[in-house]
Amino acid sequence: MVGRKMLRLLETCPWVEGDPLLLTSARSAGSELVFSGRTLACQEVNSSSFDNLDIVLFSAGGGTSLKWAPVAEKAGCVVIDNSSAWRMTAEVPLVVPEINPQRILLKPGIIANPNCSTIQIVMAAAPLDQAFGLRECHVTTLQAVSGAGQEAVQELLEQTRIYPKHEPKDSAYPRMMAFNALPAIGKQTEDGGYEEETKVLHEMRRIMDRQQDLHITCTATRVPVLHGHSAALRLVFDQPVSAQDAISVLEKTSGVKVVANPHDYHTAREIAGKNDVFVGRVRPDTGNPKALLMWVVADNLLKGAAWNAIQIANVLAEKNKK
Amino acid sequence: MVGRKMLRLLETCPWVEGDPLLLTSARSAGSELVFSGRTLACQEVNSSSFDNLDIVLFSAGGGTSLKWAPVAEKAGCVVIDNSSAWRMTAEVPLVVPEINPQRILLKPGIIANPNCSTIQIVMAAAPLDQAFGLRECHVTTLQAVSGAGQEAVQELLEQTRIYPKHEPKDSAYPRMMAFNALPAIGKQTEDGGYEEETKVLHEMRRIMDRQQDLHITCTATRVPVLHGHSAALRLVFDQPVSAQDAISVLEKTSGVKVVANPHDYHTAREIAGKNDVFVGRVRPDTGNPKALLMWVVADNLLKGAAWNAIQIANVLAEKNKK
Numbered sequence: 030m031v032g033r034k035m036l037r038l039l040e041t042c043p044w045v046e047g048d049p050l051l052l053t054s055a056r057s058a059g060s061e062l063v064f065s066g067r068t069l070a071c072q073e074v075n076s077s078s079f080d081n082l083d084i085v086l087f088s089a090g091g092g093t094s095l096k097w098a099p100v101a102e103k104a105g106c107v108v109i110d111n112s113s114a115w116r117m118t119a120e121v122p123l124v125v126p127e128i129n130p131q132r133i134l135l136k137p138g139i140i141a142n143p144n145c146s147t148i149q150i151v152m153a154a155a156p157l158d159q160a161f162g163l164r165e166c167h168v169t170t171l172q173a174v175s176g177a178g179q180e181a182v183q184e185l186l187e188q189t190r191i192y193p194k195h196e197p198k199d200s201a202y203p204r205m206m207a208f209n210a211l212p213a214i215g216k217q218t219e220d221g222g223y224e225e226e227t228k229v230l231h232e233m234r235r236i237m238d239r240q241q242d243l244h245i246t247c248t249a250t251r252v253p254v255l256h257g258h259s260a261a262l263r264l265v266f267d268q269p270v271s272a273q274d275a276i277s278v279l280e281k282t283s284g285v286k287v288v289a290n291p292h293d294y295h296t297a298r299e300i301a302g303k304n305d306v307f308v309g310r311v312r313p314d315t316g317n318p319k320a321l322l323m324w325v326v327a328d329n330l331l332k333g334a335a336w337n338a339i340q341i342a343n344v345l346a347e348k349n350k351k
Numbered sequence: 352m353v354g355r356k357m358l359r360l361l362e363t364c365p366w367v368e369g370d371p372l373l374l375t376s377a378r379s380a381g382s383e384l385v386f387s388g389r390t391l392a393c394q395e396v397n398s399s400s401f402d403n404l405d406i407v408l409f410s411a412g413g414g415t416s417l418k419w420a421p422v423a424e425k426a427g428c429v430v431i432d433n434s435s436a437w438r439m440t441a442e443v444p445l446v447v448p449e450i451n452p453q454r455i456l457l458k459p460g461i462i463a464n465p466n467c468s469t470i471q472i473v474m475a476a477a478p479l480d481q482a483f484g485l486r487e488c489h490v491t492t493l494q495a496v497s498g499a500g501q502e503a504v505q506e507l508l509e510q511t512r513i514y515p516k517h518e519p520k521d522s523a524y525p526r527m528m529a530f531n532a533l534p535a536i537g538k539q540t541e542d543g544g545y546e547e548e549t550k551v552l553h554e555m556r557r558i559m560d561r562q563q564d565l566h567i568t569c570t571a572t573r574v575p576v577l578h579g580h581s582a583a584l585r586l587v588f589d590q591p592v593s594a595q596d597a598i599s600v601l602e603k604t605s606g607v608k609v610v611a612n613p614h615d616y617h618t619a620r621e622i623a624g625k626n627d628v629f630v631g632r633v634r635p636d637t638g639n640p641k642a643l644l645m646w647v648v649a650d651n652l653l654k655g656a657a658w659n660a661i662q663i664a665n666v667l668a669e670k671n672k673k
Contacts, residue, residue, distance in 0.1 A: 167489060167585055169491035169583040171493065171532045171572065171574065189511055204621070205618075205621075208575060208619075208620055209576060209618050209619055209621075210493045210574055210576055210581045210618060210619055211618060212581070212583065212616050212632055212646045213616065217614045220634070220637055221594065221613030221614065221634030221635065222613075222634065230637075241638075244638035244639065245638065246636050246637075246638065246642075246644060248491075248583040248632070248644060250493065250581075250583070252493065252532055252574050252575070252576075253530060253574070253575045253576070254530050254531060254532055254574075255530045259532045259534070259572075261491040261534065261572070263489055272543065291543030291544075292535070292543065292545070294534050294535065296527070296531050296532060296533060297530075297531055297532055298527055298530055298531040299526070299527075299531075309534075310534055310543075310570070312542070312543030312544065313542070313543065315542055315552075315568075316563075316566035316567065316568065317566065320568075322568060322570060324534045324570065
């Protein structure tokens with residue numbers, strides 16, 4: 030799903046000359062995709078696939094990235110990888126272009142695209158950290174099923190259609206997803222969490238260049254939403270911060286759309302298909318003048334994945350031109 | 352929906368002798384409901400309806416309760432009111448029988464049944480407060496549509512059926528509900544919140560007999576779940592508390608079912624129809640030894656409404672016997 034979104038976004042990039050090369054596994058080789066009205070056939074990836082390419086966008090599993098990203102790097106490419114395989118590797122930059130674009134270097138190597146939830150949370154939290162000093166970030170996410178892939182979307186629609194019938198079978202979900210909420214995304218981690226939660230903790234700190242002193246907690250849940258993740262945030266700062274102070278900062282933040290009325294908000298279904306991160310319900314924590322609550326929504330396939338990767342490619346193309 | 356659940360639960364109460372009197376508005380008078388296999392006709396409420404009754408369960412709007420609860424009280428009844436009308440009135444006890452049963456007095460008067468979300472949160476938080484001293488409680492709820500009534504349930508099913516078509520019309524929801532998440536339940540309040548959030552703050556403190564020193568925040572969201580509310584909690588105590596410490600306390604708490612594995616949990620759809628409150632994903636906050644995270648699920652129509660009210664009635668019946 031992310032790969033197809035990348036293709037749509039690439040159609041609008043002025044620096045793209047000619048057609049992209051579409052590389053897949055042996056199983057998908059020969060399948061066709063449309064780019065700018067032309068039908069392109071996918072080719073099986075092999076050890077010489079990356080010769081003479083500048084930028085390679087990976088949107089496959091972590092295993093594929095671990096195997097092929099170093100091959101592309103060796104061939105002289107800059108790799109923008111959407112899997113989690115390289116995100117915590119010290120020498121691999123983990124980039125959200127609005128926050129740490131300086132990490133994007135114009136030389137062969139791997140650049141990691143962060144986790145979808147992390148991106149939208151950090152888009153709100155990082156500018157506020159810059160302005161006021163962030164001490165704590167407590168998050169509950171309500172995540173769309175498209176983050177689990179096309180089959181998960183189809184399965185939710187099917188489970189919904191046959192409700193209240195159950196159909197126990199091999200599932201993309203740990204429990205029934207239709208008309209339910211599941212506090213478990215990804216594999217289990219040793220600290221009692223699930224991978225999605227651990228990703229938010231570790232990736233946020235890397236992107237914001239912060240250490241353990243930035244205290245983060247996360248409960249990540251999957252809800253019966255097709256597209257668009259929502260996140261309820263509670264942020265604690267080094268100093269008292271009013272809702273208006275925070276809104277003023279977010280109004281100036283590129284890639285963020287904020288509504289000033291504390292009762293107003295965006296919803297996942299409304300913003301699906303848009304590139305921005307939407308912040309609403311910015312309001313005081315009546316028990317702590319240093320804390321604020323807010324509601325952050327973004328399209329997990331766009332800013333949470335494909336659009337962030339294309340933005341990185343845009344920065345590379347711009348540097349290349351200079 | 353709550354009234355019908357109350358009727359089902361009353362069928363199992365050994366102290367109920369004969370048939371209950373079913374009182375409704377003029378509009379619903381004459382409609383029939385089944386109790387223990389017998390068909391009973393609803394009667395329009397009037398000023399002498401409450402004469403010679405012992406216990407009156409109200410499950411109507413706040414306006415109805417404001418008008419008729421004092422009439423029932425004057426007629427010598429104990430009123431158990433499920434609306435929000437009387438919950439913050441100083442002389443009206445707000446009761447969760449596992450937590451503050453001593454507030455239930457055997458004399459004419461009004462007893463308020465708390466808000467659905469409040470009940471399930473306080474069922475987990477109050478015993479932990481008793482054991483370890485609770486300082487902060489930060490909540491994100493994921494609430495089922497049955498809390499908004501039978502029409503809201505039907506509307507979600509219909510919106511789901513016609514997806515992706517939109518049908519703008521008079522709605523039980525502020526935005527599209529199907530495949531969406533809405534951070535707005537109830538009317539807007541002056542502090543930038545919504546009523547559902549404010550209820551959790553004020554009612555929790557009343558039930559736990561705590562003041563402003565118990566710091567609570569809440570983001571209340573509506574999700575496309577038919578029955579059962581979920582809540583992600585972060586609790587901060589006066590002292591370091593391990594997940595195992597908390598689990599040991601909750602294992603001994605009447606009305607609570609807790610799973611010890613930090614990765615395990617219950618979901619709304621699984622526990623719908625059950626009276627208990629289910630706690631899972633109890634795990635450390637790796638940034639603060641005094642804090643814990645957990646996931647609390649309950650049927651909003653049962654423990655969140657009808658069952659809690661019937662439990663209060665059970666206590667009254669027991670006292671009456673003595």
